[in-house]
Amino acid sequence: MRNLVLLATAATLFAGCGEPEKSIHVTETRPITLHDRHYPGNLKDRPPLGWRRLPGTQFRLINYVTGKDDSVEVVMGETQGQVLENANRWLGQFGLTPLQSEEFLGKTEMLGRPAFIVEGKGTYNPGMGQGAKEGYAMIGIIRQSSSNIITLKMTGPVEEVEAQREALFEYTRSFTPIEDHFIETPTGEKPAETSGTPDY
Amino acid sequence: MSDSKKEISLGKRVFRILSGYEIAVVCLSLLFILTFFGTIEQKWFGLWSTIHKYFDIKSLYVLPTRGDGKPIFFPLPGAYWVIVVLGINMLCGAIIRARKGWKKFGVLLSHCAILFMLFAGAVSSVTKEEGHMRILQGEKSDYAQKLFKHEIEIFKYDENGDREPPAIVRSKHIKSLGPKKKLNATFEKFDFTLQVDHFLPVAELALASPSSPAPDGVEVVDGFFLVETEKNIQQEEANLPGCYVTVKDESGGTIQRLVLWAGNPYPVSFTHGGQRYGVTYLMEVWPMPFMVDLHRTFGEDHPGTNIPRWFQSDITKIDGDDGEQREDYKIVMNEPARHGGYTLYQAGYTKAAEGETPSSTFAVVKNPSDKWPEYALYASTIGLLIHFITMLFRFAGGSRPKKLKTTEPSVS
Numbered sequence: 001m002r003n004l005v006l007l008a009t010a011a012t013l014f015a016g017c018g019e020p021e022k023s024i025h026v027t028e029t030r031p032i033t034l035h036d037r038h039y040p041g042n043l044k045d046r047p048p049l050g051w052r053r054l055p056g057t058q059f060r061l062i063n064y065v066t067g068k069d070d071s072v073e074v075v076m077g078e079t080q081g082q083v084l085e086n087a088n089r090w091l092g093q094f095g096l097t098p099l100q101s102e103e104f105l106g107k108t109e110m111l112g113r114p115a116f117i118v119e120g121k122g123t124y125n126p127g128m129g130q131g132a133k134e135g136y137a138m139i140g141i142i143r144q145s146s147s148n149i150i151t152l153k154m155t156g157p158v159e160e161v162e163a164q165r166e167a168l169f170e171y172t173r174s175f176t177p178i179e180d181h182f183i184e185t186p187t188g189e190k191p192a193e194t195s196g197t198p199d200y
Numbered sequence: 201m202s203d204s205k206k207e208i209s210l211g212k213r214v215f216r217i218l219s220g221y222e223i224a225v226v227c228l229s230l231l232f233i234l235t236f237f238g239t240i241e242q243k244w245f246g247l248w249s250t251i252h253k254y255f256d257i258k259s260l261y262v263l264p265t266r267g268d269g270k271p272i273f274f275p276l277p278g279a280y281w282v283i284v285v286l287g288i289n290m291l292c293g294a295i296i297r298a299r300k301g302w303k304k305f306g307v308l309l310s311h312c313a314i315l316f317m318l319f320a321g322a323v324s325s326v327t328k329e330e331g332h333m334r335i336l337q338g339e340k341s342d343y344a345q346k347l348f349k350h351e352i353e354i355f356k357y358d359e360n361g362d363r364e365p366p367a368i369v370r371s372k373h374i375k376s377l378g379p380k381k382k383l384n385a386t387f388e389k390f391d392f393t394l395q396v397d398h399f400l401p402v403a404e405l406a407l408a409s410p411s412s413p414a415p416d417g418v419e420v421v422d423g424f425f426l427v428e429t430e431k432n433i434q435q436e437e438a439n440l441p442g443c444y445v446t447v448k449d450e451s452g453g454t455i456q457r458l459v460l461w462a463g464n465p466y467p468v469s470f471t472h473g474g475q476r477y478g479v480t481y482l483m484e485v486w487p488m489p490f491m492v493d494l495h496r497t498f499g500e501d502h503p504g505t506n507i508p509r510w511f512q513s514d515i516t517k518i519d520g521d522d523g524e525q526r527e528d529y530k531i532v533m534n535e536p537a538r539h540g541g542y543t544l545y546q547a548g549y550t551k552a553a554e555g556e557t558p559s560s561t562f563a564v565v566k567n568p569s570d571k572w573p574e575y576a577l578y579a580s581t582i583g584l585l586i587h588f589i590t591m592l593f594r595f596a597g598g599s600r601p602k603k604l605k606t607t608e609p610s611v612s
Binding site for chain 2: 024044
């Protein structure tokens with residue numbers, strides 16, 4: 001009898017070991033900190049509700065999908081070079097004739113500075129080993145900054161991209177600089193650079 | 201004789217064994233051997249892994265190994281439990297069983313102090329919290345992150361696009377899963393369920409493409425998949441876990457399938473019920489009750505190396521609801537800043553290339569027993585001093601020539 005009880009106890013104890021699923025009820029939370037106010041490039045964006053954010057990559061600081069079956073991609077990145085150079089690279093992905101001057105590009109504004117609009121339609125060859133996609137369109141925005149180029153590019157089936165046109169430009173206007181984590185100095189100057197000997 | 205032997209109860213016999221010198225000698229010898237092998241192993245496996253292996257409360261036994269994994273000694277008991285046995289031995293032998301009296305006060309005080317130091321270690325192992333706070337010069341921070349605990353946070357975005365306080369799925373629930381088990385998490389504040397599966401303790405997130413497709417049997421989500429990678433044994437913090445999650449509605453239907461990786465610095469999102477939610481897998485965020493402004497960070501390397509010779513951070517610690525309590529500190533190596541149970545150590549600094557911003561990394565420790573070993577050392581020193589001075593006086597008193605006792609002739 002005693003052995004039976006011991007066996008039953010051991011069986012009960014080990015019963016939970018092999019369970020393939022376990023369940024918990026989460027009640028824990030924490031207060032908001034400056035960690036929650038960190039954004040890529042210190043810019044907070046407000047995407048439309050129907051845009052879903054994906055993991056970023058080396059070349060895609062901000063990466064969204066939207067539209068039917070997530071067929072539309074919206075990618076923001078930083079790159080080098082000139083506006084025209086990047087615009088023609090995008091046009092080349094649609095087999096379109098490269099432009100000779102920026103004045104042939106549409107104009108808009110992004111992050112408080114003039115930006116250029118690049119559009120194209122046709123068969124999209126993104127490269128990087130990906131196959132050609134027919135019936136695609138692109139709306140791209142390129143903005144020159146002091147040290148680099150900021151790009152925002154939407155690609156997808158023609159109808160889906162057209163449906164997201166206004167949302168894209170509204171998204172462009174949504175960026176807000178976030179400076180919560182900077183120390184406010186009385187004169188608004190930046191703190192001193194690194195130099196000096198230890199104070200001990 | 202046989203009657204007196206029968207009178208010694210089992211409890212007394214056990215007490216005599218527990219309080220004996222033999223156990224103390226064995227424990228101290230084991231600790232010496234464990235520390236020796238631990239010092240050798242940390243060269244191969246890094247400090248964190250070795251400390252965890254030798255001194256963790258869960259390590260019942262330890263097998264010292266060399267860099268290629270081959271054992272170099274027979275199994276030893278874990279150091280934590282050796283110290284527990286030593287503590288019991290000291291309590292029984294050096295405190296309870298020891299002779300009392302004023303002459304023994306110094307020794308008793310020292311033994312109590314050492315026992316207190318062992319107790320401080322036990323308290324620390326259970327209650328200590330530690331994390332890292334990295335701040336760029338000219339910026340501030342009100343949080344640290346725990347390098348070896350990765351958690352899933354889910355939060356709602358408010359109407360301004362800002363995050364609301366997250367719900368947290370703790371590391372302990374996730375890391376026990378492995379690649380085959382699943383975790384179903386329901387939430388106090390949300391009406392959906394999160395199912396976690398295919399957990400990998402060390403992984404990378406890869407982008408699927410025709411030239412780099414996912415291996416057979418590996419799921420691709422949103423064009424990404426997880427690849428299990430080799431563990432970095434030298435730098436535990438470089439080992440980043442990943443998992444797949446499914447957000448389900450109340451009826452069990454799938455809202456969204458996502459892939460999470462702790463190396464992704466920003467959250468992914470999904471939409472449910474007209475609201476936008478973010479999900480992120482990250483090192484545990486540890487909110488601080490104060491803000492740290494980093495005004496300046498600077499230092500110097502040893503000549504011809506990238507090893508810092510010294511480095512210093514000039515900070516202001518800000519407390520209070522309106523930030524009215526401000527204290528300036530200069531944190532340098534081996535001179536931390538302490539306040540309100542928190543200690544900030546200068547753990548590292550990063551020089552910046554031209555045009556970049558240098559940064560400081562602080563190790564933040566909250567340990568109620570932080571100063572107890574220091575107090576124990578003071579008490580032990582005082583106890584030993586008292587004991588040696590007492591012995592000295594007794595010795596000096598005993599070396600004086602004693603007067604010869606003479607017997608007076610009886611007068612009759």
